[in-house]
Amino acid sequence: MAAGMASVETVRVELGERSYDIVVGSGLLSQAPAFLAPLRLGRRGVIITDANVEPVYAEPLRATLADAGVESKVVSVPAGEESKSLRQATRLLRRMPSFRLDRQSFVIAVSGGVVGDLAGFVAATYLRGLAFVQVPTSLLAQVDSSVGGKVGVNLPQGKNLVGAFYQPRLVLADLDTLKTLPERELRAGLAEVIKTAAIRDAELFAWLEANIKQVLALEPAALTHVVRRCCEIKAEVVAADERESGLRAILNFGHTFGHAMEALADYVGLLHGEAVAMGMCCAAELSVRRAGLSPGAADRLRRLIEVAGLPVRVGDRFAVEDLRAAMHLDKKARAGKVRFVLLKQLGEAFVSDAVTDEDIEEVLRVCR
Amino acid sequence: MAAGMASVETVRVELGERSYDIVVGSGLLSQAPAFLAPLRLGRRGVIITDANVEPVYAEPLRATLADAGVESKVVSVPAGEESKSLRQATRLLRRMPSFRLDRQSFVIAVSGGVVGDLAGFVAATYLRGLAFVQVPTSLLAQVDSSVGGKVGVNLPQGKNLVGAFYQPRLVLADLDTLKTLPERELRAGLAEVIKTAAIRDAELFAWLEANIKQVLALEPAALTHVVRRCCEIKAEVVAADERESGLRAILNFGHTFGHAMEALADYVGLLHGEAVAMGMCCAAELSVRRAGLSPGAADRLRRLIEVAGLPVRVGDRFAVEDLRAAMHLDKKARAGKVRFVLLKQLGEAFVSDAVTDEDIEEVLRVCR
Numbered sequence: 002m003a004a005g006m007a008s009v010e011t012v013r014v015e016l017g018e019r020s021y022d023i024v025v026g027s028g029l030l031s032q033a034p035a036f037l038a039p040l041r042l043g044r045r046g047v048i049i050t051d052a053n054v055e056p057v058y059a060e061p062l063r064a065t066l067a068d069a070g071v072e073s074k075v076v077s078v079p080a081g082e083e084s085k086s087l088r089q090a091t092r093l094l095r096r097m098p099s100f101r102l103d104r105q106s107f108v109i110a111v112s113g114g115v116v117g118d119l120a121g122f123v124a125a126t127y128l129r130g131l132a133f134v135q136v137p138t139s140l141l142a143q144v145d146s147s148v149g150g151k152v153g154v155n156l157p158q159g160k161n162l163v164g165a166f167y168q169p170r171l172v173l174a175d176l177d178t179l180k181t182l183p184e185r186e187l188r189a190g191l192a193e194v195i196k197t198a199a200i201r202d203a204e205l206f207a208w209l210e211a212n213i214k215q216v217l218a219l220e221p222a223a224l225t226h227v228v229r230r231c232c233e234i235k236a237e238v239v240a241a242d243e244r245e246s247g248l249r250a251i252l253n254f255g256h257t258f259g260h261a262m263e264a265l266a267d268y269v270g271l272l273h274g275e276a277v278a279m280g281m282c283c284a285a286e287l288s289v290r291r292a293g294l295s296p297g298a299a300d301r302l303r304r305l306i307e308v309a310g311l312p313v314r315v316g317d318r319f320a321v322e323d324l325r326a327a328m329h330l331d332k333k334a335r336a337g338k339v340r341f342v343l344l345k346q347l348g349e350a351f352v353s354d355a356v357t358d359e360d361i362e363e364v365l366r367v368c369r
Numbered sequence: 370m371a372a373g374m375a376s377v378e379t380v381r382v383e384l385g386e387r388s389y390d391i392v393v394g395s396g397l398l399s400q401a402p403a404f405l406a407p408l409r410l411g412r413r414g415v416i417i418t419d420a421n422v423e424p425v426y427a428e429p430l431r432a433t434l435a436d437a438g439v440e441s442k443v444v445s446v447p448a449g450e451e452s453k454s455l456r457q458a459t460r461l462l463r464r465m466p467s468f469r470l471d472r473q474s475f476v477i478a479v480s481g482g483v484v485g486d487l488a489g490f491v492a493a494t495y496l497r498g499l500a501f502v503q504v505p506t507s508l509l510a511q512v513d514s515s516v517g518g519k520v521g522v523n524l525p526q527g528k529n530l531v532g533a534f535y536q537p538r539l540v541l542a543d544l545d546t547l548k549t550l551p552e553r554e555l556r557a558g559l560a561e562v563i564k565t566a567a568i569r570d571a572e573l574f575a576w577l578e579a580n581i582k583q584v585l586a587l588e589p590a591a592l593t594h595v596v597r598r599c600c601e602i603k604a605e606v607v608a609a610d611e612r613e614s615g616l617r618a619i620l621n622f623g624h625t626f627g628h629a630m631e632a633l634a635d636y637v638g639l640l641h642g643e644a645v646a647m648g649m650c651c652a653a654e655l656s657v658r659r660a661g662l663s664p665g666a667a668d669r670l671r672r673l674i675e676v677a678g679l680p681v682r683v684g685d686r687f688a689v690e691d692l693r694a695a696m697h698l699d700k701k702a703r704a705g706k707v708r709f710v711l712l713k714q715l716g717e718a719f720v721s722d723a724v725t726d727e728d729i730e731e732v733l734r735v736c737r
Binding site: 153 | 612
């Protein structure tokens with residue numbers, strides 16, 4: 002591979018008749034018609050995006066498709082987590098009939114995870130299900146949310162309470178789109194990269210320790226490696242447990258704490274990846290106490306998160322009491338136990354519901 | 370079988386891991402816990418119903434379940450087609466978190482097709498899918514809408530534009546509930562019974578010609594036969610084509626005309642079955658012209674519909690022009706062709722898109 006040149010790599014998600022490819026590489030958007038052709042979609046579709054991404058990637062994609070004889074309309078929602086709502090889903094669904102779609106038509110999501118989840122829900126429900134294509138333009142979406150078929154919206158009482166398991170027909174992860182991503186969001190995306198390594202791949206973890214600067218500098222070979230490897234790992238976990246009845250739960254490492262922080266922050270001023278970063282530090286501390294994780298391994302995780310430019314301490318932002326209450330509130334909304342993903346060692350995770358309130362409080366105090 | 374005694378019959382819908390039973394018989398509601406037990410659902414759920422049915426069947430079902438240690442809440446929507454809306458779906462979904470459900474929880478629909486379709490959509494999307502049980506209390510729902518997994522809501526631009534294919538885990542068709550059904554709705558339900566026979570079972574058609582009075586009198590053995598047989602036929606069609614890519618479309622016999630009439634009537638003052646009844650007469654006339662159906666067979670169909678107390682003539686209620694326009698509007702919303710289900714003979718149907726505007730106008734004039 003020539004320096005600076007990145008190849009196009011394909012990761013297959015094996016789900017029987019719902020199997021699909023994740024294509025990772027540069028310059029994919031301008032070749033979208035060629036990647037879409039084998040899917041034999043109809044000649045008409047909708048591109049769902051947000052106001053920030055619309056002029057940069059969605060409108061050019063519409064023009065590229067039009068040149069190839071495929072007609073599509075671009076529909077935009079406001080950027081931000083608040084758009085992942087039943088209100089926006091309803092607004093989009095009510096607009097759909099004006100686009101004269103049929104069952105062969107398609108929905109393409111172009112943006113980060115919020116739009117991907119929302120557009121996927123619209124695709125899953127309009128005309129009882131249209132072909133869905135993900136074009137993730139954030140690192141977070143490329144390595145995590147665009148893969149695996151979880152689509153849906155939030156309710157005031159909790160995230161992702163309404164939705165479906167609905168697999169995309171194709172994911173196009175064009176690494177060029179990361180060039181316009183704000184650095185803070187790039188770093189937030191790295192939180193899910195680090196999580197993926199921590200739960201499943203000690204080798205990737207060590208590679209990240211050695212190469213995180215190259216990733217942050219968007220060095221093509223490093224980016225390709227990291228996105229491809231994260232997609233492979235997620236694809237493997239999803240293939241083993243599509244509807245999250247077991248293994249898939251380990252993907253939530255750091256998320257029990259993280260979701261509570263996001264809820265307390267009202268999803269304002271705190272990115273998902275930043276919350277997950279702090280959450281992983283708490284979960285690592287919990288793992289030292291409850292799962293035999295070595296303190297040295299917990300330190301390595303904390304250091305990698307720190308080098309990625311992500312927060313490792315909860316600080317005074319949230320009161321311990323409030324965080325514990327938020328975790329219980331989430332539990333109440335779902336009638337589940339508060340479950341934590343713990344690490345035995347770097348690269349090996351499991352789900353525990355043996356964590357006590359005292360453990361949680363202690364860990365939160367230590368991680369202040 | 371003793372006179373007046375009806376047995377409990379079970380029809381299996383074969384859909385691999387999504388297979389389920391339709392239980393047909395009397396007194397099923399009071400035995401609901403026994404029928405639900407093999408499904409191993411959680412101890413908590415929601416019963417969705419409408420204001421008319423709530424006190425008669427939904428609240429008693431809640432009490433029966435409570436006696437068996439299963440906790441459920443009854444949630445009600447206004448009776449009528451207007452409740453099959455994104456607005457009601459949103460209202461229900463926003464209430465769900467207060468019921469503290471988890472992924473083992475269930476949703477039971479108790480009422481006719483409107484509630485079944487709406488509740489099924491809520492079940493399909495809350496927490497990405499809860500176990501769904503249908504308790505149809507109208508003849509229409511027992512023989513048709515509760516079977517087959519089509520769930521969803523209407524948009525102002527068309528019926529069933531938003532939804533999912535989501536199979537129930539069980540259908541309990543308690544024939545006793547038909548005793549409280551207004552006679553007009555019983556007759557409307559017979560339209561789908563006659564449709565089922567006309568498209569797929571000449572023997573059932575002949576049986577109906579001989580026994581329709583007994584069915585209208587709710588004679589238990591006759592009712593059991595007709596509900597079981599219709600469920601068997603629908604189960605067979607659905608098993609062959611779960612997602613309506615082919616055969617399943619024949620279930621829409623009479624519906625292209627019927628939907629246009631319902632749309633023009635704004636779904637007010639005209640029951641679905643009544644519209645389908647007139648629609649079948651039009652479709653039979655079309656079949657004589659375009660599919661070689663014998664005029665004698667078309668007469669038999671018209672007579673059976675008439676004996677069931679259903680309308681056979683469109684009359685002056687709708688202008689020919691308006692009906693044709695409504696069919697095209699439906700086509701535009703879905704970008705499909707106007708397709709008609711035609712009969713070759715009683716018991717044998719196929720889908721045609723070779724019908725011209727002139728055919729439609731002529732048939733509508735003849736059926737005035």
